[in-house]
Amino acid sequence: MSRPQKRHRSHDNKLVDTRQALLNAVLELMDRDKSFDAISLRKVTGEVGINPSAFYRHFPDMDSLGLELVGSSFKTLRQLLKAVRATPSLDNIIVRRSVETFVTYVRDNRRQFQFITRERFGGVAVIRDEIDHEHKLLISELAIDLARYFAVDKWTNEDLQMLASLMIGSMTHIVEQLLLARRRGEGDAELIETGEKQLRLIVLGAMQWRNSGLQDTDKLIP
Amino acid sequence: MSRPQKRHRSHDNKLVDTRQALLNAVLELMDRDKSFDAISLRKVTGEVGINPSAFYRHFPDMDSLGLELVGSSFKTLRQLLKAVRATPSLDNIIVRRSVETFVTYVRDNRRQFQFITRERFGGVAVIRDEIDHEHKLLISELAIDLARYFAVDKWTNEDLQMLASLMIGSMTHIVEQLLLARRRGEGDAELIETGEKQLRLIVLGAMQWRNSGLQDTDKLIP
DNA sequence: GCAAAAAGTGTACATATGTTCACTGAAGTG
DNA sequence: CACTTCAGTGAACATATGTACACTTTTTGC
Numbered sequence: 001m002s003r004p005q006k007r008h009r010s011h012d013n014k015l016v017d018t019r020q021a022l023l024n025a026v027l028e029l030m031d032r033d034k035s036f037d038a039i040s041l042r043k044v045t046g047e048v049g050i051n052p053s054a055f056y057r058h059f060p061d062m063d064s065l066g067l068e069l070v071g072s073s074f075k076t077l078r079q080l081l082k083a084v085r086a087t088p089s090l091d092n093i094i095v096r097r098s099v100e101t102f103v104t105y106v107r108d109n110r111r112q113f114q115f116i117t118r119e120r121f122g123g124v125a126v127i128r129d130e131i132d133h134e135h136k137l138l139i140s141e142l143a144i145d146l147a148r149y150f151a152v153d154k155w156t157n158e159d160l161q162m163l164a165s166l167m168i169g170s171m172t173h174i175v176e177q178l179l180l181a182r183r184r185g186e187g188d189a190e191l192i193e194t195g196e197k198q199l200r201l202i203v204l205g206a207m208q209w210r211n212s213g214l215q216d217t218d219k220l221i222p
Numbered sequence: 223m224s225r226p227q228k229r230h231r232s233h234d235n236k237l238v239d240t241r242q243a244l245l246n247a248v249l250e251l252m253d254r255d256k257s258f259d260a261i262s263l264r265k266v267t268g269e270v271g272i273n274p275s276a277f278y279r280h281f282p283d284m285d286s287l288g289l290e291l292v293g294s295s296f297k298t299l300r301q302l303l304k305a306v307r308a309t310p311s312l313d314n315i316i317v318r319r320s321v322e323t324f325v326t327y328v329r330d331n332r333r334q335f336q337f338i339t340r341e342r343f344g345g346v347a348v349i350r351d352e353i354d355h356e357h358k359l360l361i362s363e364l365a366i367d368l369a370r371y372f373a374v375d376k377w378t379n380e381d382l383q384m385l386a387s388l389m390i391g392s393m394t395h396i397v398e399q400l401l402l403a404r405r406r407g408e409g410d411a412e413l414i415e416t417g418e419k420q421l422r423l424i425v426l427g428a429m430q431w432r433n434s435g436l437q438d439t440d441k442l443i444p
Numbered sequence: 445g446c447a448a449a450a451a452g453t454g455t456a457c458a459t460a461t462g463t464t465c466a467c468t469g470a471a472g473t474g
Numbered sequence: 475c476a477c478t479t480c481a482g483t484g485a486a487c488a489t490a491t492g493t494a495c496a497c498t499t500t501t502t503g504c
Contacts, residue, residue, distance in 0.1 A: 018451075035345030037260040040491060053493075054452045061492095121339045121398065123257030132402055159419070166392070166420045173391050176343065180354055197381070198388045204434055205427025212426055240481075262461060275463075276482045283462095 019058045021048045023069060027111040030118065036066055037123045066119070066127045073112040074134045080105045081138070090149055090203050099196045102171065103188055106178050113175050139164045153210040163206055170198050241280045243270045245291060249333040252340065258288055259345045288341070288349045295334040296356045302327045303360070312371055312425050321418045324393065325410055328400050335397050361386045375432040385428055392420050 025047035029039050041062055045052045059065045083105070084098045106113050120131045143157070143164040150160070174195040181191060247269035251261050263284055267274045281287045305327070306320045328335050342353045365379070365386040372382065396417040403413060 030345070033345055033347050035257040035259055037257055038345055041493090042491060050451090051453050052491090053454085053495090056493080057451055117343045118345065121342075121401065122344070123252070123255055123260055123340065125255050128402070158416075162416050162419050163423070165395075165416065166423065169391060169395050169420075170388070173387075179343065180350075194380075194384050194387065197384050198391075201385070201388065201427040201431055202424065203427075204430045205423040205425075208426045208430060209423060263463090264461060272481085273483050274461090275465090275484085278463085279481055 018048065018050065018054075022055065022058055022065060023072070026065060026069065027115055030115060031111050035122055036062075036115075036119050036127065063124065063126055066124060067130055069112075069115055070119075070127060070130045070134065073116050074131075076109050076112050077116070077138075080109075081142075085145060090206075092200055095199050095203070096196050099174070099192055099199065102174065103178065103192055103195075106175050110179070110182070114179055117172075117176055117179055135168075139168050142168060150206070150210075155210065159209070163202075163209075166202055167199065170195065170202060173198070240270065240272065240276075244277065244280055244287060245294070248287060248291065249337055252337060253333050257344055258284075258337075258341050258349065285346065285348055288346060289352055291334075291337055292341075292349060292352045292356065295338050296353075298331050298334050299338070299360075302331075303364075307367060312428075314422055317421050317425070318418050321396070321414055321421065324396065325400060325414055325417075328397050332401070332404070336401055339394075339398055339401055357390075361390050364390060372428070372432075377432065381431070385424075385431075388424055389421065392417065392424060395420070 022044060025044045026036070026039060029043060029047060030036060039062070041055055042052045044062075044065075045055050059068075080102065084101060089095075116131055119127050120135070122128060139161060143160040146160050146164055146167075147155070155163075174191070177191050177195070178188070181188070244266060247266045248258070248261060251265060251269060252258060261284070263277055264274050266284075266287075267277050281290075302324065306323060311317075338353055341349050342357070344350060361383060365382040368382050368386055368389075369377070377385075396413070399413050399417070400410070403410070
């Protein structure tokens with residue numbers, strides 16, 4: 001399973017197998033309850049079935065491998081968001097469908113989402129920073145999308161970012177719950193229901209936002 | 223600093239100093255960028271200045287120490303929530319004040335909040351589970367509080383839990399941002415502003431919830 | 445098919461780790 | 475004051491770790 005298949009080079013003169021096996025091995029070991037900085041280089045090579053020193057043929061150190069995992073995991077995540085936004089709408093039925101797609105997708109790529117979730121506030125600064133960076137990008141991208149829906153109401157850029165961050169936060173929350181519920185095998189139905197409701201409540205709040213007079217914080221101070 | 227003061231017994235015949243020093247040492251080491259399961263027993267005792275074997279006089283293993291950290295950290299957290307709820311209101315000005323109190327408190331107890339944030343999805347199952355358990359308790363407690371405000375609208379228990387989880391999620395989000403922003407020293411003002419707006423938007427959504435006809439999910443399916 | 449480059453091996457070493465055990469010394473109790 | 479209790483010591487251990495080096499094997503480009 002974790003044994004490397006016969007290694008070979010891909011058409012573009014890069015080797016793929018062992019390198020990919022190393023990346024997978026880290027995800028696998030983290031899935032067996034370790035955080036990234038508690039995983040040793042030797043355990044990783046052991047999992048793949050190669051000599052420890054062979055590690056350096058592929059990565060200068062573990063941190064570099066970690067950074068690459070951030071990249072590939074966010075690539076996966078972006079594919080999900082693309083799928084969800086394919087039928088972009090804040091309509092309620094669409095939200096429900098989206099949440100369902102979302103949950104399925106996270107389950108199918110559990111180890112990558114687990115990696116990001118665990119290391120987002122983990123013990124390795126470079127990785128944390130990289131995840132945070134990608135995360136902020138995601139929010140900005142969503143904010144641009146949202147601008148279309150709220151164009152009429154003339155939302156400020158700040159408020160759009162605020163809303164986007166709230167929505168991403170809700171989705172993140174669903175991912176976190178999925179990951180926590182995993183081993184305990186709780187039914188997803190309730191989880192989907194709650195996540196869906198939370199998103200709808202946020203949309204509801206957003207609808208009221210512009211004409212609530214609350215968006216201008218300074219007015220609140222007597 | 224991390225050196226233990228002269229050890230002595232407290233009035234109830236229990237020793238306090240070294241034990242507490244061990245707990246602090248872990249928080250300190252985690253603050254220097256490590257996750258809990260990447261911190262060795264020897265590093266901890268080294269930080270305190272005692273012999274590694276002396277560790278066992280106080281804790282059977284590192285996990286036990288970790289569990290105790292969960293307990294004391296949540297104790298700190300509960301004190302904060304008590305303070306915030308002292309003037310319980312969903313009024314906008316109150317929300318702003320609360321968020322400010324909140325931010326100050328988190329800054330003052332940074333290392334404990336960092337511990338919970340980092341280990342909530344960290345690599346140690348027992349600790350993760352304990353944090354999750356406390357977290358769920360918190361949500362239930364808030365739900366009970368919220369029931370008072372929405373008594374008129376006859377919210378269902380599920381919806382109250384849903385709202386409470388959304389609000390706790392928002393607060394958690396603020397904590398996370400504070401911790402991430404720390405070293406980069408970004409101004410808190412913007413952070414407070416955003417967090418505050420997000421909470422207000424949620425409250426706005428909640429106001430509309432009952433008479434929106436959306437709370438009944440089944441109606442959405444044609 | 446051959447030479448070069450790349451991937452993987454085996455060994456070695458200094459250092460770090462968890463845990464044990466017999467011990468020392470100080471504090472607290474009668 | 476003698477005695478027990480218990481926090482802390484020091485040495486020892488088997489094992490794990492990152493990395494270096496010289497080496498063999500495999501793959502690739504011509």
